[in-house]
Amino acid sequence: MVPTDAASLQAALQGHADPVAQWILGNADADAVVSSDAASLVEGVGLALDCDPALRETYVVLSNPLAPKAVVAHCADVPTDASRVLTIFEPQPELGDLDADHVRMAAWDPAAERYRRYQFAPHPDGGLGVVSEPEFCASCHTFGEHAWTPIMNEMTNPWTRWHTEPDFTSLLFDESVADPYRGPTWDWATQTLASASRFEPIIRASAARVTEATIQRRTEPARPDLVEALVRPVFCDDTYNFASESHDSGELDMNVALDPMIRRAMGFADPDALGPWAVRDSLKLPAPGDEASAIRFLAVRSTLTVEAEAALLSRNVLEPMDVLRVRALDWMRPVGSPLRCALYEDALPRWQPATDATATDAARALYEHVMAPVAARLDDDDTVLAIGEASSIAELDAAEVLTLAQWDGAIASHLEGLETDAGRSRLRAEVQARACTAWAVDPTVPKIPGFEPGRCP
Amino acid sequence: MRHALALLGTLALASACGTSGGGDDSPPAGDCAGGKCDDADGTTGALDDASSGDDSAESGSSGGGSGGLLGLCEEYFEVDRDAVLAACEDRADTAFDPNRSSFQADAMRWSCADTPGRESADRGQEYCEYFAIVDVPPLGASVHGLVDGQGGQTPPAVGFSDEALAYLEEDPQRTAGACVFTTWNSDVMPEAVDATTEIAGVPLSAEIFQMKFAVNSRDAADLLVDECVTCPRVTPDADDPNDPLHDDFTRGCFLNAELNETPDRKSDSILCAGAGRLGECGCDLAEDTGTTLAQHLAVAEGLGFPLGGWNGRQELPQGCRYETVDTYRHNLVVCDVTASEVLANAGELKTFCNERFADDVVVYVPVPGDAVACEGGKSCGATPWMVER
Known part of the structure; x- marks a missing residue:
C-alpha cells in the first residue's frame, strides 16, 4: 500500500x-x-x-x-x-x-x-x-550474508541475453x-x-560499494551475523554469475575453469610460482560445431563473492595462504563446492566469537576453526592440501599436500585438458551440474538453454 | 617503380630517425630489444646470430627480423607451417570477431591487450604499452608494471601503510590511481614534454610515458608495413582449394611469421594482412606527398598510432580520457581507478589494467582511403585493406 x-x-x-x-x-x-x-x-x-x-x-x-x-x-x-x-x-x-x-x-x-x-x-x-x-x-x-545488491547475471563478454549493440553483436537477444x-x-x-557492455562497470561499482561497506565494519565488535558476513563468502557461494562462449569463437572466460582468487592470492604469496596460465583471462576451446555444443550460461563465482574475499585479503584479515588453502579444496570446481561449504557449515554450530573481540579477530578465529581439519594435515607454511574434485569432508583423506609450484603444474595441465574437444564436452556437462547448484540457492538463475531442473539431484 | 620508391623511403627514414628524436640510441629497426625476441610460442629467447636463418628453424627462437642488417625482403625465416597456421587462425578469430572487427573502411585496429600467455614483464607488444599508477597522498604517486624493455618492470604490486589504508577506505569511490595506455613510439621525441603536467600525480615525462620496447617504434611500424606491402609471399596451392593460404588474412599473417617470427602478435598479423592486400592489389599513395604508403600508415607525422575505442576512433571506454603530449592528443589514454579497485587489486595492478581496460582501448592505424590508388584486380575491391573471410 x-x-x-x-x-x-x-x-x-x-x-x-x-x-x-x-x-x-x-x-x-x-x-x-x-x-x-x-x-x-x-x-x-x-x-x-x-x-x-x-x-x-x-x-x-x-x-x-x-x-x-x-x-x-x-x-x-x-x-x-x-x-x-x-x-x-x-x-x-x-x-x-x-x-x-x-x-x-x-x-x-x-x-x-x-x-x-x-x-x-x-x-x-x-x-x-x-x-x-x-x-x-x-x-x-x-x-x-550479502546485503541487497544490484545484479547482472553475465558480467563478461558476450553478456548473453543483453542488448549489446552497437558496441557488440548481441548473443541470444x-x-x-x-x-x-x-x-x-x-x-x-x-x-x-x-x-550492456557499458552496464557491466556500473554493476561492478555497485558490488564494490556493498563490499566496502561490509569490510569496513571489520573493526566493530564481533557479532555472529557480521562475522559470518565476512567469512561465509570464502567457503560458500550464495550468489552466482554466469559466463558464455563468445558467439562461436571458442573463447570462454577463464573463471569457468579456475577461481580468480587463486591467481590473485598466489600472486601475493609466491609470484614466482605462477605459470603462464596466470596471465590468461580466457580459455580457447575448439570451435563448437553447432549451437547445441556451445557453452552458454556456465555458472562462475560471483563478482560479489570474489570481491568480498579479495577485501579480506587486502585488509590482512586473511593471508594469501589462507585463501589458497580454501581454494585448493575441490579446486577444479570454482563455484558451488559442496566440500568447501560443508566444512564451513559443519564447523559453524560449534563456534562462538570471543568476548570483546573485534570482527576482524573473530573472522580470523572462525576461519581457523573451519579449516582445522585441513591445518591438521599441513606442516609447512607454504603448502596446501589440494584435491581437484571432492564433494564431502570425508574425501579430504584423498587430498595431497602440494607446494604452490606443484599445484601450479596441476592447474596448467587441467587448463590444457579443457582446451580440447573432450574439455568442451566436460564443460557442457558442467552447465547442467552447476545450474542445479545455483538454482537451489539463487532465484535469479537465468533461463539456461538445455537446462533441465528435473534432472537435478 | 613503386617498390623502389618504398625502399628509398625506408632508407631515407632510417637516416632521418636521428633528427626526429630517439633514433640515435635506438636499436636498428627490426632488432630485438635486449637480445630477446618472440618465437612462435609467444615466449622469449636469446638472440642468435642475426644471419642464422637456418639456426632459427632448429632453435625455434629469435632471429633479428628482416631488415636489421639485410635489405628488405632478403631474409625469410623457416617456420613450422602447421604451428604458424594455427597461430594465424587464433589471430583471425580476434581480427574477425564480430564484436571487434579489425578491418574498417578507414583504419585497421586492434586492442592494447596482449595475446594470451604473455608474461607480465613482456606485456605491451602491440604498439601499445600500459602500466598502473597509484596515487595515495600519504604514499605519493607510484608506478607499477612499467616495463624497461629489457625484461624488467617496476613492481606490479603495491602494499599499504595503515595511513594509506585509512585514506583509501575513507572514500572507496574516490579516484586513487590510473591505468595508463601509451602508443608514444620509443623512437620519437616531440618538440616539448611539459613536466608540469601531472597524470595521476606523476609528472609527464618520456621516461615514464614513452614506450620502451624497441619493437614499439615508428621504425618498426614503417618497416613492417613496407615488408608486407613489398615482399613476396608464399603462394597457395592452386590445385588445393582447401589450402589455408588462399585466405587473404592467413597469407598476410604467414608472411609476417616468415619475416618477423611474430604470429603471436595481433598488431603484426593484422597490419601485415592489410598491408599485404595493399601490395597484392598494387596500391600506393595517389599523389606524391614525399612519403611512402608505408610511412603514411606508420604515422610519419605523429607520436604513434592513435588510440580510441571500439565504438569510434575517439570514443574511449567509460572512465577513460586522453592526455596530451606536446600537440599530440591521442597517444596517451588514462583510465581512472577507484580506491576500492586499488585495494582489491593491489597484488596485480597491471593485470587489473589488462583485464579491466586493455581490451577496450584500441590502437588505430588510419588508412587514408581517398589518398590510396590501387591498380586493382578482380579480387581486390575498392578497399583491399578491408580483409574479409
Whole structure:
C-alpha cells in the first residue's frame, strides 16, 4: 500500500539519506503523490543527481521468463556515479509495453552504507506513490550474508541475453521477443538505449560499494551475523554469475575453469610460482560445431563473492595462504563446492566469537576453526592440501599436500585438458551440474538453454 | 617503380630517425630489444646470430627480423607451417570477431591487450604499452608494471601503510590511481614534454610515458608495413582449394611469421594482412606527398598510432580520457581507478589494467582511403585493406 499522506510518507522514509528519498520528500504533495508519471520521476531524479540528461543510458535484458526488462542509469559515463541510482522497468505483456506504473529504484544511502529500494505504484488519487523497501525485491537480490545488491547475471563478454549493440553483436537477444513490449514507455526509455557492455562497470561499482561497506565494519565488535558476513563468502557461494562462449569463437572466460582468487592470492604469496596460465583471462576451446555444443550460461563465482574475499585479503584479515588453502579444496570446481561449504557449515554450530573481540579477530578465529581439519594435515607454511574434485569432508583423506609450484603444474595441465574437444564436452556437462547448484540457492538463475531442473539431484 | 620508391623511403627514414628524436640510441629497426625476441610460442629467447636463418628453424627462437642488417625482403625465416597456421587462425578469430572487427573502411585496429600467455614483464607488444599508477597522498604517486624493455618492470604490486589504508577506505569511490595506455613510439621525441603536467600525480615525462620496447617504434611500424606491402609471399596451392593460404588474412599473417617470427602478435598479423592486400592489389599513395604508403600508415607525422575505442576512433571506454603530449592528443589514454579497485587489486595492478581496460582501448592505424590508388584486380575491391573471410 502506498502512503496517502505526507506524515506516512515521512515515516516510511525516516532516516533515508539516499538521493531518491531526498527527491521524493522534496517533490511529494500533501497526499504523498510523488510524481505524475514514470518519465517525470526518472528525469527528476536524474537532475537531482546533477547528471546531464544526455548521459542517461538504458540497458535491456531478456529476463526470466524471456521478456525485456529495462534498466536506466544516470551519469553513465562514470560507473561509480551511475551506481548511485538504478531504475528498473519490468515488462507488462497485457499492456504491450514496459510497465510505467510499477517502476522500481535502487539508491545508495551513503549514511546507512547500503542500497535502499523503492517501488513506485499507482496512487489512489492519480499519479505515482511509493512503497519503501518492499519485501519482494529482497527475495531475488539478497544472498546469504550479502546485503541487497544490484545484479547482472553475465558480467563478461558476450553478456548473453543483453542488448549489446552497437558496441557488440548481441548473443541470444531476440529482437522479436522484445517486439510485443514496444509501446510509449518502451519508446521513451530506449531513446537512450546503450550496450550492456557499458552496464557491466556500473554493476561492478555497485558490488564494490556493498563490499566496502561490509569490510569496513571489520573493526566493530564481533557479532555472529557480521562475522559470518565476512567469512561465509570464502567457503560458500550464495550468489552466482554466469559466463558464455563468445558467439562461436571458442573463447570462454577463464573463471569457468579456475577461481580468480587463486591467481590473485598466489600472486601475493609466491609470484614466482605462477605459470603462464596466470596471465590468461580466457580459455580457447575448439570451435563448437553447432549451437547445441556451445557453452552458454556456465555458472562462475560471483563478482560479489570474489570481491568480498579479495577485501579480506587486502585488509590482512586473511593471508594469501589462507585463501589458497580454501581454494585448493575441490579446486577444479570454482563455484558451488559442496566440500568447501560443508566444512564451513559443519564447523559453524560449534563456534562462538570471543568476548570483546573485534570482527576482524573473530573472522580470523572462525576461519581457523573451519579449516582445522585441513591445518591438521599441513606442516609447512607454504603448502596446501589440494584435491581437484571432492564433494564431502570425508574425501579430504584423498587430498595431497602440494607446494604452490606443484599445484601450479596441476592447474596448467587441467587448463590444457579443457582446451580440447573432450574439455568442451566436460564443460557442457558442467552447465547442467552447476545450474542445479545455483538454482537451489539463487532465484535469479537465468533461463539456461538445455537446462533441465528435473534432472537435478 | 613503386617498390623502389618504398625502399628509398625506408632508407631515407632510417637516416632521418636521428633528427626526429630517439633514433640515435635506438636499436636498428627490426632488432630485438635486449637480445630477446618472440618465437612462435609467444615466449622469449636469446638472440642468435642475426644471419642464422637456418639456426632459427632448429632453435625455434629469435632471429633479428628482416631488415636489421639485410635489405628488405632478403631474409625469410623457416617456420613450422602447421604451428604458424594455427597461430594465424587464433589471430583471425580476434581480427574477425564480430564484436571487434579489425578491418574498417578507414583504419585497421586492434586492442592494447596482449595475446594470451604473455608474461607480465613482456606485456605491451602491440604498439601499445600500459602500466598502473597509484596515487595515495600519504604514499605519493607510484608506478607499477612499467616495463624497461629489457625484461624488467617496476613492481606490479603495491602494499599499504595503515595511513594509506585509512585514506583509501575513507572514500572507496574516490579516484586513487590510473591505468595508463601509451602508443608514444620509443623512437620519437616531440618538440616539448611539459613536466608540469601531472597524470595521476606523476609528472609527464618520456621516461615514464614513452614506450620502451624497441619493437614499439615508428621504425618498426614503417618497416613492417613496407615488408608486407613489398615482399613476396608464399603462394597457395592452386590445385588445393582447401589450402589455408588462399585466405587473404592467413597469407598476410604467414608472411609476417616468415619475416618477423611474430604470429603471436595481433598488431603484426593484422597490419601485415592489410598491408599485404595493399601490395597484392598494387596500391600506393595517389599523389606524391614525399612519403611512402608505408610511412603514411606508420604515422610519419605523429607520436604513434592513435588510440580510441571500439565504438569510434575517439570514443574511449567509460572512465577513460586522453592526455596530451606536446600537440599530440591521442597517444596517451588514462583510465581512472577507484580506491576500492586499488585495494582489491593491489597484488596485480597491471593485470587489473589488462583485464579491466586493455581490451577496450584500441590502437588505430588510419588508412587514408581517398589518398590510396590501387591498380586493382578482380579480387581486390575498392578497399583491399578491408580483409574479409
